[in-house]
Amino acid sequence: MDVRTVILTLAISSFVFGFLLIIFQHQKENLDSQVIRYWIIAKFLQGAGSLLLYLNLPAEVLFLIAETLIIIGCAYESWAIFYITDKSVNQQTQWLVSLVIVVICLSTLNLNLTHQASILFLIHTTFYALPGWALLRNSARSLLQSVLGFSYWILALLFGGRGICLAFMPDHSYVVWQQVCEYGLPLAVFCIVLMSGFSMLLLANEKSYRELHAMQNTLKKSEEELKKANKQLAALSNTDGLTGIANxxxxxxxxxxxxxxxxxxxxxxxxxxxxxxxxxxxxxxxxxxxxxxxxxxxxxxxxxxxxxxxxxxxxxxxxxxxxxxxxxxxxxxxxxxxxxxxxxxxxxxxxxxxxxxxxxxxxxxxxxxxxxxxxxxxxxxxxxxxxxxxxxxxxxxxxxxxxxxx
Missing domain, CATH: 3.30.70.270 (Reverse transcriptase/Diguanylate cyclase domain)
Known part of the structure; x- marks a missing residue:
């Protein structure tokens, strides 16, 4: 599997998942619309960026635009994971992070290709490591969260390793990365597809279940409070207000x-x-x-x-x-x-x-x-x-x- 085939696979899978999420948003009332919105934006940004990379256009600016779209898409995927794990990121922070990504990507225009690629890979590493950390930091995490979190960390290791090789071993990085790609790239593709699939399951099941469980606990607490209030009301209605004995x-x-x-x-x-x-x-x-x-x-x-x-x-x-x-x-x-x-x-x-x-x-x-x-x-x-x-x-x-x- 060559790199272009992998990139095309990612572009197609991102668009497919994006459209599936749109369909789910209209058909599944129990899905959280905020999470759906994050994920739709993430998938279409990643799909658009991957498609631009696959077209392999000669302009260097288009390459940076493609990478910027993919990284911002990864950021929105992080916001979705943060939201699922009840660690929401406010909209101002989202816009600020997106702006910082654009500025950093544009600032690499004057760098040589090696340093430029190193910076881009390390930015990718950040937005794969963050959701992995959000999913794995909870000791009571589910199996789905564990699989998804480790998948993100595998991607972070692959991209981080590539970025470090480019930054500190530019003369040998191509050989090293070629060996890593031979075994790691198919695994990375698998992880990305797995993340999308498990993310949808996590979104459709765990978030809904957690909210349902919270609602049930709230309802149970309300019922207990209501029963207590009814008992108190019954006692008051059966008791003489002055003497405290039965009325x-x-x-x-x-x-x-x-x-x-x-x-x-x-x-x-x-x-x-x-x-x-x-x-x-x-x-x-x-x-x-x-x-x-x-x-x-x-x-x-x-x-x-x-x-x-x-x-x-x-x-x-x-x-x-x-x-x-x-x-x-x-x-x-x-x-x-x-x-x-x-x-x-x-x-x-x-x-x-x-x-x-x-x-x-x-x-x-x-x-x-x-x-x-x-x-x-x-x-x-x-x-x-x-x-x-x-x-x-x-x-x-x-x-x-x-x-x-x-």
Whole structure:
């Protein structure tokens, strides 16, 4: 394979890959348009430069133009590789580098052919070494990146060796290069074709996969954040803003669910309603801030008195509280209600507006049923507990009254 055949092969393959990339750009929506643009420019510049070299026109300026086009094409190929490996080069740098290449190539016009060729080969070496470095510097690189990176470095070694031979061994470089070309030139052609093919695979697969993986990670993170936010929102929507225990909405929901669950077992369900005695007088005398503090202490005391995770304390409304006690019989509910009443009384919260004690007390109503699945039973249980609470108030307050649905 002679040099002209190699150059023609490179020209044709560059144009073919350039047109293929244009087709891919219109057909593959998942391909990054920026990478495609870099690669199209690179391939057409390299194709045009190689074609000018193949025509072997006599003018020295045309030779330099051909070499300049090829080198700028190599630079754009480097920008594409840098972009693929997430090391983008801004447009100003691209233009500046292209301008520097043109200036250096034109400055070789007055040099002899040996020195001119040496400089051009060394410039080629730079733009083959850079993308190779970008691909191989990542320890977690893929097989495609490794093959492509080593291919660039093989080309850099071939061109760099040729440039050094011309610069330091001008008398012997032709013989040395002739031997290198005999074995290395077909390898170089293979590397160039391989680079283009693998570059397209790298572009179509790894870049898309990496972006897809990043999108999946972002989506997963967003989903986790959304779940966390939903949990927080659910907690806020189920929690009383002042006392921090369950609100009326969550009480209604849990009360209905517990009844349905216990109906399958025909188990007992108890309900405790309690009301702070003369709380309006407390607010009028001590102010609403003191009233809020009183509600929070009472709610905390009720929560502490509950024995099991399945028990629920809720603020039922105003100064009224409720406790849902699954699988608790009348005696157990009565004992727990009395425990709560005594614990609140022992808080010793001063209450000069009460006509029955010098501190805050509560009246408590208790009701218990055996769950049988009837839809009306939960309403009846709630009504019975409310009547028991009313009876406790009528009997003098600061006491527990128990009743049940017959």
């Amino acid at each position: 009326r909405r969550y009480f209604d929901e849990r009360f209905a669910l517990e009844y349905k669950r216990l109906s399958r077992q025909h188990a007992e369900l108890s309900l405790v309603l309690l009301d702070i005695d003369y709380f309006k007088n407390f607010n009028d005398h001590y102010g609403h801030l003191a009233g809020d503090a009183c509600l929070m202490r009472v709610a905390n005391t009720i929560t502490i008195c509950l024995n099991r995770p399945s028990d629920l304390a809720a603020r039922y409304g105003g100064e009224e509280f409720a406790c849902v006690l699954p699988e608790t019989d009348r005696i157990g509910a009565m004992n727990l209600a009395e425990k709560i009443r005594i614990a609140i009384e022992q808080l010793g919260i001063e209450h000069s507006g009460s006509s029955i004690a010098q501190w805050v007390t509560v009246s408590v109503g208790v009701a218990t049923i055996r769950c049988d699945g009837h839809d009306h039973a939960p309403r009846e249980l709630l009504a019975q507990a409310d009547r028991a609470l009313y009876a406790a108030k009528m009997a003098g307050r600061n006491r527990v009254v128990i009743d049940s649905v017959e």
